[in-house]
Amino acid sequence: xxxxxxxxxxxxxxxxxxxxxxxxxxxxxxxxxxxxxxxxxxxxxxxxxxxxxxxxxxxxxxxxxxxxxxxxxxxxxxxxxxxxxxxxxxxxxxxxxxxxxxxxxxxxxxxxxxxxxxxxxxxxxxxxxxxxxxxxxxxxxxxxxxxxxxxxxxxxxxxxxxxxxxxxxxxxxxxxxxxxxxxxxxxxxxxxxxxxxxxxxxxxxxxxxxx
Amino acid sequence: xxxxxxxxxxxxxxxxxxxxxxxxxxxxxxxxxxxxxxxxxxxxxxxxxxxxxxxxxxxxxxxxxxxxxxxxxxxxxxxxxxxxxxxxxxxxxxxxxxxxxxxxxxxxxxxxxxxxxxxxxxxxxxxxxxxxxxxxxxxxxxxxxxxxxxxxxxxxxxxxxxxxxxxxxxxxxxxxxxxxxxxxxxxxxxxxxxxxxxxxxxxxxxxxxxx
Numbered sequence: 001x002x003x004x005x006x007x008x009x010x011x012x013x014x015x016x017x018x019x020x021x022x023x024x025x026x027x028x029x030x031x032x033x034x035x036x037x038x039x040x041x042x043x044x045x046x047x048x049x050x051x052x053x054x055x056x057x058x059x060x061x062x063x064x065x066x067x068x069x070x071x072x073x074x075x076x077x078x079x080x081x082x083x084x085x086x087x088x089x090x091x092x093x094x095x096x097x098x099x100x101x102x103x104x105x106x107x108x109x110x111x112x113x114x115x116x117x118x119x120x121x122x123x124x125x126x127x128x129x130x131x132x133x134x135x136x137x138x139x140x141x142x143x144x145x146x147x148x149x150x151x152x153x154x155x156x157x158x159x160x161x162x163x164x165x166x167x168x169x170x171x172x173x174x175x176x177x178x179x180x181x182x183x184x185x186x187x188x189x190x191x192x193x194x195x196x197x198x199x200x201x202x203x204x205x206x207x208x209x210x211x
Numbered sequence: 212x213x214x215x216x217x218x219x220x221x222x223x224x225x226x227x228x229x230x231x232x233x234x235x236x237x238x239x240x241x242x243x244x245x246x247x248x249x250x251x252x253x254x255x256x257x258x259x260x261x262x263x264x265x266x267x268x269x270x271x272x273x274x275x276x277x278x279x280x281x282x283x284x285x286x287x288x289x290x291x292x293x294x295x296x297x298x299x300x301x302x303x304x305x306x307x308x309x310x311x312x313x314x315x316x317x318x319x320x321x322x323x324x325x326x327x328x329x330x331x332x333x334x335x336x337x338x339x340x341x342x343x344x345x346x347x348x349x350x351x352x353x354x355x356x357x358x359x360x361x362x363x364x365x366x367x368x369x370x371x372x373x374x375x376x377x378x379x380x381x382x383x384x385x386x387x388x389x390x391x392x393x394x395x396x397x398x399x400x401x402x403x404x405x406x407x408x409x410x411x412x413x414x415x416x417x418x419x420x421x422x
Contacts, residue, residue: 123328123379148406153386154377154393161376162369162401168334169368182365190373190397192406195359 020058022048027069032111036066067121073112074129077102081133091141092193093205096184098133099163100206103180106167117168126160134159141191148192159187181206231269233259238280243322247277278332284323285340288313292344302352303404304416307395309348310374311417313341314391317378328379337371345370352402359403370398392417 009017026048030039041062045052059065081101085094106113116122134156141147149155166183169175175182181202188198220228237258241250252273256263270276292312296305317324327333345367352358360366377394380386386393392413399409 117334123376150396150410151387151389151393154380154390155397157376157380157386158373158394158397161372161374163372164376165334165368165372166365169365175364175368176362178362179365182362183369185361186366186369186401189400189403192400194405195403199361 016057019048019050019054022050023055023058023065024069024072027065028073028112031066031069031115036062036115066115067125070112070116070122070125071129073109073116074125077105078129078133088205090146090201091137091144092146092188092191092201095134095137095141095187095191096202096205098137099159099187100180100184100202102130102163103166103170103183106170106180107177110171113167113171117164117171122164123160126164127157130160131156138191146193155190159190162186162190227268230259230261230265233261234266234269234276235280235283238276239284239323242277242280242326247273247326277326278336281323281327281333281336282340284320284327285336288316289340289344299416301357301412302348302355303357303399303402303412306345306348306352306398306402307413307416309344310370310398311391311395311413313374314377314381314394317381317391318388321382324378324382328375328382333375334371337375338368341371342367349402357404366401370401373397373401 023044026044027039030043030047039062041055042052044065045055055065059068081098084097084101088094088097116125135152138147138149138152138156142149142152163183166175166179170179184202184206185195185198188201189195193201234255237255238250241254241258250273252266253263255276256266266276270279292309295308295312299305299308327336346363349358349360349363349367353360353363374394377386377390381390395413395417396406396409399412400406404412
């Protein structure tokens with residue numbers, strides 16, 4: 001347990017957090033170069049240079065560290081998106097850049113994307129990690145009259161499904177290289193932006209964005 | 212192997228097909244009343260009244276019969292949708308009724324829906340079983356100027372993802388009872404129909420439809 005509130009973490013707590021992070025980093029390194037099914041817990045503890053038994057002080061199972069690695073990956077992606085959109089005022093542009101960024105990663109980070117897409121828990125993890133940000137963008141877009149959405153929660157869930165299925169199709173080469181741009185447009189359309197406006201917003205935001 | 216072409220199936224082939232169907236029916240009956248994880252192959256062969264060993268003449272594993280049961284369920288749903296839309300000329304109405312029908316089933320057929328949503332193969336199965344029909348509707352809608360879609364394959368994949376994530380949210384009571392109507396509207400928006408037109412088409416097609 002990590003202490004909350006104003007208390008500083010103790011030396012023991014810091015060390016514990018460091019070991020957990022070492023295990024996570026080791027898992028991500030291994031998953032990037034070999035299949036998860038072929039990865040053993042002892043390979044992870046060797047790579048992290050910690051004792052085999054201490055794995056279970058931090059994770060209940062291999063599935064548990066896989067889920068934690070996917071969450072950490074998504075949080076890192078969210079931080080990257082936040083950096084890309086921090087100066088934007090238009091929530092429609094924010095949505096375009098965010099969904100484009102995640103879809104683009106499907107091609108770039110193949111292994112972790114496969115992991116994300118194959119996990120039974122991927123639905124839950126996507127909604128938990130990305131949902132709060134997407135809800136915030138939807139609310140801002142509605143307040144500014146940029147979006148027309150009758151049920152924000154269904155629109156959020158549908159946009160997440162559109163994103164993840166497109167990522168899967170991209171990772172399997174079932175769709176062309178422009179699919180990341182396409183899905184950004186389609187999500188804006190889900191949020192009630194017309195097809196013409198969505199095309200224009202995506203073109204503008206991907207041209208001006210640093211990514 | 213089933214014979215193709217004009218040859219009639221032999222008596223042996225007919226008997227073989229009947230046994231396979233009995234096993235599938237038994238699996239669906241069992242999955243409707245208990246968890247798949249708690250269902251054994253011997254329960255399935257008992258329910259079907261066939262010998263345990265003959266299971267493996269038809270299916271490689273429990274996963275294999277689960278996948279076949281889900282495919283058969285989807286094909287049955289496709290037949291129901293075909294019945295609902297056969298007299299419609301407007302592909303936009305066909306799309307509204309089809310996606311609404313599938314989403315509505317998430318609440319009605321809880322167990323098989325959970326199965327569909329939890330299967331790692333659900334992406335592949337959905338695209339294989341429903342994709343050809345959706346592609347046909349998209350092509351007709353484009354030819355008639357009802358849809359505005361720049362990449363039909365991405366639109367198809369995104370609409371399937373929107374549907375399946377909404378079904379999952381419905382089966383977990385994360386969205387309201389109108390989610391099936393909502394997702395039908397959102398899929399039309401993915402296909403380039405404006406938000407106002409999509410709302411009107413869905414209202415009209417669900418009012419006039421027999422379902």
